Amino acid sequence: MESKKIILIFFIFIFGCSFSQDIEFKYLGGGYNLSYSALRGFNRFVDIYNKDSVKIGGSILDEKMDYLTTPTGKNLAFGLSIGDGILDISYTKRRDECSGHYSIPEEHSRDFLYKTGTLGFGYLLRSDASGSKLELYYGLHLDFSRGKLFTMLTNLNDDWVSVMTFGNFAFTPCAQIFFHPFNGPVFFGARAYWQMNWGKVDFSPIHPHFDYTYAADVTKPLKSSGGNIGIMFQVFVNPFKIKLPERKIEPDVPVLADVNLSGLVKDAGTNAEIGEATIKIEKFHEGQYIEIISTKTGTGVGSYEVTLPRNARYRISVEAFGYDKKSEEFELNDYSPQDYKKDFLLPKFQVGQTIVLKNIYFKKASAELLSESYPELDKLYKFMNMSPTCEIEIAGHTSSEGNDDYNLKLSQDRAQSVVNYLKGKGIADNRMVPRGYGEKMPIADNDTEEGKELNRRVEFKILKQ
Template sequence: MENITTDTQIHGYSIKRVFSLLLLLAISTVSFAQSGLSTDSKKAKKLYEKADKKYKERDFLTAISYLEESVRQDSEFFEAYIRMGSLYNAMGQEDSVYSKFQLYEKTALDPIASVLERLAFMAFDRGEYGKAESFLNKFLVKVPERESSRDIDLLIRSIRFAKKELKKPVDSIELKILPSEVNRFKLQYLPSITVDNASMFFTKRDYVQGDEDIVVSHFVDGKWTPAESISPRINSSLNEGACAVSADGRTMIFTSCDGKYSLGSCDLYITRKVGDNWSKPKNLGKPINSRYWESQPSLSADGKTLYFSSNRTGGLGGRDIWVSKSADGKWSVPINLGGDVNTPKDETTPFIHPNGSDLYFSANSYPGMGGYDLFVSSKTDSLWSIPRNLGFPINTFKDEVAIIIGAEGQMAYFAKEEQKNFEILDSKIVSITLPKEIRPDPVSYNIGRVTDKETLIPLKAEVEIIDLNTNKVIYRNESDSLTGSYLMIVPAGLELAAYVKKKGYLYSDFHFTTQTNKVSEPDTINIKLKPISEGESLILKNIYFDIDSYEIKKKSISELDNAYQLLIENPDMIVEIAGHTDDIGSKNYNQQLSEKRAGAVYDMLTSKGISRSRISFKGYADLQPLLPNTTDSNRKSNRRIEFRVLRVNQ
């Protein structure tokens, strides 16, 4: 959104506050008194005197009309121009302020420095970068020591950046307004989208100063459905907006302001979708919320990491980006992202891409096109890169303060406003195909249902994705308790293991490798979990050995950890670890290899504390193939380690 200024959004651009000081300076510097006025026209002076009287009566419109008449008598009467500019500022008419101050600068023999400074910022705010540079240079001639000040230095670097950006070809970049089914309100902004691009949630208002509500539109049969209220449990007579959803669309965190149970001016609330219904929202409470302002949340794909903006104490500036992680249903104390991202000014509206590494946000603290621009910073391990401006035409001289990007990394959505005199007329959600240089690493996803193998009853189970090369969990979530449906994120360019687990059942596991910078087509994988019972078996699909070796490779750690946890959670289960080979090699060799591999797994589990009385191991060579040993693919499936449940002690 470019400049929405409600409680859940960005407050007005801080430059306007600077001009309040300038107004006082202008009024005190240029007196309404006639002595020392630049005009020789008696009529112009008389009109100026009448304007003074009306000004003291607080009749600004009549005062301006007299001043307009005075400059018709003498077009070089510069005191009248600066006086009109000051009066228009008091009335909040910025375009008129800019017009009159320019006429003052043009006619005054020696314009005061503060007006030149203000003109430089006002020109920059309007995207008139050449004028901004000219006014700024004239100002610095008068006050050269200000060149190194933080605000002037930022303006200098921003003008250079903006002029460079405007020279880039942008013919291939096109903003597309989403259809009227989405843009059906006076204002719509701050979109959030599920990883399958099937549901878009956003904030709407029916008129500029109206109540904020959260609405949703679904993409069905190639079309967006009419946006409608997400739930009467969520929307109320208060402001609800600035929402974020997890990749599967079943966890939402949103902002509500001035509520009965709020800790501060705006707090973050959580709601979960079970089946087709959203739960009653719950204030996240401490340590997430405080007596300050917390808003503009963004959730990681699995809903376990929360980024948000806040002006709470302990930050680096006005509004900073903070992060918290959820474990065992509790959110950790938020951590400030630090100086790699945050600055003494404002950083807001974070969006963490489903890849978990690329963070997009809005800031007025880095060189940009004007006001708030959109930036991206990428995380490697725990370090964030230097933020990079998304450039023109995504950023303009207006305020751009929120963007979301699809899982595939190409399509972005954000809100664009229509303004007049810096007042918002309306806003619409638009889409754009991102240039390659600012695209995040893409991700895909798999979907399906988890059911009991015997009864086909839907199950609530944990779904976990592990990067086999780092053994780090990159996604963890749960299937829906009513439908059993799940979604798992699949990043590009990684070798991954997936585990689906529920107590009382043998877990299900599989392995897949994704190509770098290429999004695979989503797969539907339905999981049927086997209840733990005598005779059931589990293939450990993520146990790896080199050819002709029984030394377990490091990327097998996640499988061993899950096998260990299965035994710990089910202490009455007695299992055999069975080793199998393909038919290549002699019978004796395959027998020894299968037995040694099974023994290696046995040794690892007993070394972790599993009693030797609960597990045994045996090699079966190539005597129990799953598939005919006729192809390389079949042989690969036949080379395996298997858990067999021998009995379950009662």
């Protein structure tokens, strides 16, 4: 009854530790066990058996029987880390053999085989002397053993015959070392222990296998508890520390917002803002610039604002009527500011500079302006209105179709029509000089329709600023 209470208290202690702290897998492994076993009951039998008076079948023992003292075998162990300790569960198998030899009248021997299996539950505490490479633990095991004893007469070619089976339990103080020679899931261990068997085993069932009969006072010492001390050499693995090839995961990179590009378009001479300037933005792609955005500044206001993606090369072109066009290349990357400022100062047309008026249309073979021409002429009007001292020449040109006199008169009439339109908008007549040049000043080849179309044009030239 007392032994059952002790066992119960031991298990309550172990499982109490398990549920009160974090549990983590520690190891799974095995090894080889060497031990010295004091099977005192059996070995006392050997002492009696080895006496000269022992005879078996008329044969006298001439080589004494050895003790069963050094059982060896394999060990399996499983461990869970619980706080600063380890819950260790192990199973160990051991075996040992001994024999006595006879020579008269014929040679034979009596052999004994001892087998045992031990299931143990223990709790080991980590020592303060432990390091990262070498861990030291000490603790107590409760071991349950089951042993078997076999015998055989070799001269009769017998098989092993079971003599007896017995069970026992023991309290086993032990010390455990874990050695981690390298970083990884595999490590090594060694355990020293002293297994103190609690119950006594009666080895007197050996008697019926021999002719010799023992007196009661001789057989009494055959009942004994015994125990063993030993050492285990082990190899462990923690499969949860096995590093599998990791799939490379790119770190989350913050997505940078697009850049807000803004600025002002101003007159380089007066620093006044230029309204209705055209801003064209092109993106460099596969060796060339491709237009992606076209916008304008407001009426009388020179500001603009666009949003552009990062990590690209751009070209921005700014033009306004009456001013020279300006272009600039730049690049936006991850280091560019969120708000990117870029102002443009446009110089006015200079004296002597000639500018072609785009999209000016007349009726065929006539000086009558078509309404499609008004937007471009309105730009010229605004330029003249903002430059009150500017004087210009309006020049008309034709292709080589028709005779020279006809073309000269047609170009003069068309130049006059432009002057009349501007005069009607309020520009003083003395600030404009109409002049027809006919076909005398071509800018393209008159042999093609495309060339002739380019030569039919109206220009204005700055005479005075």
